[in-house]
Amino acid sequence: MSLLVIGTVAFDEVETPRGKTGRILGGAGTYIGLAASHLTRDIRIVSVVGGDFPATYLDLFDKHQIDTQGIKIIPEGKTFFWAGRYHENMNMRDTLVTELNVLADFDPVVPENSRNAQYLMLGNLTPAIQKKVLNQMHQRPRLICMDTMNFWMDIALDDLLEVITMIDVLTINDEEARQLSGEHSLVKAARKILTMGPRYLIVKKGEHGAMLFYEDKIFYAPAMPLEDVFDPTGAGDTFAGGFMGYIARTGDTSFDNMKRALIYGSAMASFTVEKFGTDRLLEIDDTQIQTRLQQFVDLVAFEI
Amino acid sequence: MSLLVIGTVAFDEVETPRGKTGRILGGAGTYIGLAASHLTRDIRIVSVVGGDFPATYLDLFDKHQIDTQGIKIIPEGKTFFWAGRYHENMNMRDTLVTELNVLADFDPVVPENSRNAQYLMLGNLTPAIQKKVLNQMHQRPRLICMDTMNFWMDIALDDLLEVITMIDVLTINDEEARQLSGEHSLVKAARKILTMGPRYLIVKKGEHGAMLFYEDKIFYAPAMPLEDVFDPTGAGDTFAGGFMGYIARTGDTSFDNMKRALIYGSAMASFTVEKFGTDRLLEIDDTQIQTRLQQFVDLVAFEI
Numbered sequence: 001m002s003l004l005v006i007g008t009v010a011f012d013e014v015e016t017p018r019g020k021t022g023r024i025l026g027g028a029g030t031y032i033g034l035a036a037s038h039l040t041r042d043i044r045i046v047s048v049v050g051g052d053f054p055a056t057y058l059d060l061f062d063k064h065q066i067d068t069q070g071i072k073i074i075p076e077g078k079t080f081f082w083a084g085r086y087h088e089n090m091n092m093r094d095t096l097v098t099e100l101n102v103l104a105d106f107d108p109v110v111p112e113n114s115r116n117a118q119y120l121m122l123g124n125l126t127p128a129i130q131k132k133v134l135n136q137m138h139q140r141p142r143l144i145c146m147d148t149m150n151f152w153m154d155i156a157l158d159d160l161l162e163v164i165t166m167i168d169v170l171t172i173n174d175e176e177a178r179q180l181s182g183e184h185s186l187v188k189a190a191r192k193i194l195t196m197g198p199r200y201l202i203v204k205k206g207e208h209g210a211m212l213f214y215e216d217k218i219f220y221a222p223a224m225p226l227e228d229v230f231d232p233t234g235a236g237d238t239f240a241g242g243f244m245g246y247i248a249r250t251g252d253t254s255f256d257n258m259k260r261a262l263i264y265g266s267a268m269a270s271f272t273v274e275k276f277g278t279d280r281l282l283e284i285d286d287t288q289i290q291t292r293l294q295q296f297v298d299l300v301a302f303e304i
Numbered sequence: 305m306s307l308l309v310i311g312t313v314a315f316d317e318v319e320t321p322r323g324k325t326g327r328i329l330g331g332a333g334t335y336i337g338l339a340a341s342h343l344t345r346d347i348r349i350v351s352v353v354g355g356d357f358p359a360t361y362l363d364l365f366d367k368h369q370i371d372t373q374g375i376k377i378i379p380e381g382k383t384f385f386w387a388g389r390y391h392e393n394m395n396m397r398d399t400l401v402t403e404l405n406v407l408a409d410f411d412p413v414v415p416e417n418s419r420n421a422q423y424l425m426l427g428n429l430t431p432a433i434q435k436k437v438l439n440q441m442h443q444r445p446r447l448i449c450m451d452t453m454n455f456w457m458d459i460a461l462d463d464l465l466e467v468i469t470m471i472d473v474l475t476i477n478d479e480e481a482r483q484l485s486g487e488h489s490l491v492k493a494a495r496k497i498l499t500m501g502p503r504y505l506i507v508k509k510g511e512h513g514a515m516l517f518y519e520d521k522i523f524y525a526p527a528m529p530l531e532d533v534f535d536p537t538g539a540g541d542t543f544a545g546g547f548m549g550y551i552a553r554t555g556d557t558s559f560d561n562m563k564r565a566l567i568y569g570s571a572m573a574s575f576t577v578e579k580f581g582t583d584r585l586l587e588i589d590d591t592q593i594q595t596r597l598q599q600f601v602d603l604v605a606f607e608i
Contacts, residue, residue: 187531208512220603222524227491259606293608299524300604302563304597
């Protein structure tokens with residue numbers, strides 16, 4: 001079923017203890033779209049890039065059967081650029097450069113033929129932009145998932161609080177869940193956030209996995225223990241893309257299926273961090289995905 | 305089957321964001337023994353206390369059918385005392401007082417009738433003391449588990465490296481695994497540590513669960529997400545006690561049973577942190593344990 005993705009399509013430059021990239025393809029929309037493309041068809045992206053964005057990158061989306069009609073190209077503008085450096089433990093990073101460029105005036109327009117999309121993934125962006133996309137839909141999608149971050153809690157909390165009343169699934173990390181709720185305990189934080197709008201809350205904990213909260217239920221998806229993490233950039237977006245890609249493929253929003261979707265998201269994210277940027281995400285095939293899913297099964301399987 | 309525990313029996317004084325205790329019963333041996341006593345019989349403790357140690361505490365061990373013959377009482381000495389204060393996030397604590405007292409000259413003597421114990425849990429102590437206990441055994445126990453900490457890696461590394469060649473299961477936390485191996489990746493760290501002696505490595509990650517490494521296999525046991533953590537003191541020792549208590553009860557050291565044992569350990573630890581000191585551990589019953597185990601099953605259950 002159709003999945004509409006809104007998110008940045010960008011240039012990244014990344015330095016980690018394992019090495020340094022040049023200017024590479026990045027952005028939340030990119031990771032979400034590419035991850036989802038391994039699991040479902042009929043994906044459309046809404047984003048904005050500058051005249052400097054290579055046609056080869058757009059071809060790459062095409063090759064992954066991602067509809068790029070909604071990616072507006074502003075010929076005289078420059079593509080959003082982010083550069084960052086990760087610390088040895090990879091859980092912390094310094095932002096070195098953020099050039100918003102064309103993103104500064106981004107006024108998203110959902111193409112007419114995407115306004116009936118059944119599933120909607122709102123990648124991390126200004127809450128006001130996320131809302132604009134929501135308001136262009138002809139009918140409410142069957143499931144709306146929204147990613148956000150502490151930055152918007154700091155500078156656009158009212159907008160954020162409004163948009164989360166309009167969605168189904170919120171994805172944030174553990175510190176953000178604490179900030180948004182004012183509660184240290186994640187169980188209490190989740191309970192509070194679930195009264196603020198979303199029916200589902202996904203708390204991302206990086207190398208410590210992710211948790212899904214729904215009513216009084218909790219599901220815990222581990223992260224795959226990896227020998228080497230090359231580059232954590234895009235892991236959270238890949239996770240969201242895998243999650244929504246699996247939901248869109250199955251058209252099933254039951255709690256049991258959401259649990260599976262969380263595992264799919266975790267599996268996809270475990271690939272992304274194995275190489276720089278989107279490299280790993282671009283090369284994996286279905287057999288590798290199935291093998292990785294089985295590793296997740298084995299990782300937590302026990303019988304009492 | 306018989307389980308011999310060596311570990312401190314102590315007084316603790318704990319301050320957490322939830323409150324402050326007076327001088328209460330603590331110590332690694334205490335938590336290990338009490339946790340194991342919920343799962344198996346025939347538990348013996350080797351430790352040392354001073355003349356100030358209340359008979360009521362010894363009665364408490366008796367009530368839990370823990371043999372205290374091996375707890376040496378030094379009438380003119382004072383019991384080991386530790387005081388600490390936890391930070392808001394409960395993952396960090398400051399040690400306020402450490403009075404070794406009778407522990408300073410602790411020369412462990414395993415009672416004759418405990419030298420054939422089938423299972424041995426070496427609680428966190430000077431590696432030299434752990435070795436002394438090992439050397440008093442008439443025959444090698446079927447499984448020897450050893451807990452240790454960064455402090456001994458700093459000041460008694462050679463001793464530590466020797467003792468870990470004599471054991472089967474090593475339990476340390478994630479930072480300690482990194483320190484001992486010099487590897488940041490836990491997968492690489494585990495692989496290295498498994499060449500240093502132990503056949504099994506358990507990496508404790510506090511609120512993020514625990515991981516069991518064996519050959520090229522990895523099992524991940526989550527921690528139970530709790531509404532409130534009152535006092536993390538003793539959680540790691542309780543975990544070890546639950547782990548070895550279950551192994552001793554079943555007499556089964558297969559990898560599949562070790563996985564179960566990890567879940568039992570995690571379940572027991574999830575109780576300990578719900579109240580101060582040993583309070584919760586002393587009040588739980590088998591029904592509560594079974595309910596908690598089922599919560600662990602539900603927490604990670606999914607089907608691909």
